[in-house]
Amino acid sequence: MDDIKALARRAAFARRKEAFSRGQGQAAEILADVLAGYAQLALSGYMPMRTEIDPLPAMARHIGPVGVPVITAPATPLRFRQWTPEAPMMTGDFGALIPSEGAWIEPQVMIAPLLAFDARGFRLGYGGGFYDRTVQALRARHKVTVIGFAFAAQEVDEVPIDEHDQRLDAIVTEEGVRWFV
Secondary structure, eight states, rough: HHHHHHHHHHHHHHHHHHHHHHHTHHHHHHHHHHHGGGTTTTTEEEOOOOOOOOOHHHHHOOOSSSEEEOOOOOOOOEEEEEETOOOEEEEEGGGOOEESSOEEEOOEEEEEEOOOOOOOOOOOOOOOOHHHHHHHHHHHSSEEEEEEEEEEGEHHHHEEEOOOOOOEEEEEEEEEEOOOO
């Protein structure tokens, strides 16, 4: 399965890079509209890297607390440090920016970055398993809504999955929203 996922990741990086070069369209506005239905809930987003679609405009409009992922150790669930557009940032693991200070929050709604997604609601991530571990742990404690955020061009026929992969509740692209539940 690791080899299959590695090949899928290479192809997905290329598709995402091509989509990124065409621009983000109305994706952040659509995401903000979806998140408005969860206005007071704790939200986790992410700081976009390389060719990831940018959720920051939607995160900045969220009324409730917003956190971004922090890797605290290999092969463990993520933690989320509170973020605002004015938060002092530093470079974390894998080069992602993280708040240098602030409260830890536990999200009830998550925006998940990805390389690819399919019509079943599965996502292909970067291979560290951080999001799958995190979603599994959160779902064991309370309801959490996981929203993938991607370019429409990142959809594939079928994401290779194993027993650890967690399904998204929805996907938001520049073309609209698709719910999987």
